[in-house]
Amino acid sequence: DAGVIQSPRHEVTEMGQEVTLRCKPISGHNSLFWYRQTMMRGLELLIYFNNNVPIDDSGMPEDRFSAKMPNASFSTLKIQPSEPRDSAVYFCASRGTGRATEAFFGQGTRLTVV
Amino acid sequence: DQQVKQNSPSLSVQEGRISILNCDYTNSMFDYFLWYKKYPAEGPTFLISISSIKDKNEDGRFTVFLNKSAKHLSLHIVPSQPGDSAVYFCAASAQGSNYKLTFGKGTLLTVNP
Numbered sequence: 133d134a135g136v137i138q139s140p141r142h143e144v145t146e147m148g149q150e151v152t153l154r155c156k157p158i159s160g161h162n163s164l165f166w167y168r169q170t171m172m173r174g175l176e177l178l179i180y181f182n183n184n185v186p187i188d189d190s191g192m193p194e195d196r197f198s199a200k201m202p203n204a205s206f207s208t209l210k211i212q213p214s215e216p217r218d219s220a221v222y223f224c225a226s227r228g229t230g231r232a233t234e235a236f237f238g239q240g241t242r243l244t245v246v
Numbered sequence: 247d248q249q250v251k252q253n254s255p256s257l258s259v260q261e262g263r264i265s266i267l268n269c270d271y272t273n274s275m276f277d278y279f280l281w282y283k284k285y286p287a288e289g290p291t292f293l294i295s296i297s298s299i300k301d302k303n304e305d306g307r308f309t310v311f312l313n314k315s316a317k318h319l320s321l322h323i324v325p326s327q328p329g330d331s332a333v334y335f336c337a338a339s340a341q342g343s344n345y346k347l348t349f350g351k352g353t354l355l356t357v358n359p
Contacts, residue, residue, distance in 0.1 A: 225289075
């Protein structure tokens with residue numbers, strides 16, 4: 133398996149534009165997580181899905197952020213409209229079943245909003 | 247409110263010596279703890295974990311210690327190697343939380359040759 137695949141790796145956009153980040157989890161994993169990494173706040177959990185259903189989106193910073201998981205092999209995180217303070221690295225991670233299993237992370241998308 | 251705290255943003259050690267990375271937590275419901283390592287421009291990778299029913303878990307050069315009464319865990323790397331230079335994140339989850347992982351802010355470890 134190629135691991136968790138995120139695209140794009142880098143995204144530069146202008147303030148006010150819509151940004152869509154994509155994630156393909158590891159096949160067979162039933163949990164998917166979106167994290168954001170910043171210098172100030174470290175790794176923050178934004179939202180996670182279990183069996184394609186959003187379980188907890190309390191980490192989503194505001195209504196400009198939305199996430200979907202239409203099927204077991206694909207998820208998107210959308211920011212509309214984007215703002216400079218959204219600049220960060222966004223990670224997607226997936227995990228299989230079982231309590232004591234770790235989450236596997238993608239390589240991340242570095243988002244810069246100018 | 248930071249439930250998982252890594253109070254040392256950075257740590258520098260000499261090759262061959264021991265590296266000790268510390269982590270404190272405040273949520274008494276946490277019962278599973280993990281350490282992840284992250285190189286620049288890569289995603290975090292799992293390193294080692296420990297359940298709250300244990301106080302020590304060892305995997306090669308890496309050992310994690312858990313002190314539940316102090317709500318403290320540490321990662322020991324012996325001997326440290328230059329390739330260990332990375333950011334180390336401590337993470338925790340609570341039973342019934344559906345594996346919601348809460349991370350610390352990370353500690354940058356630099357191992358000098």
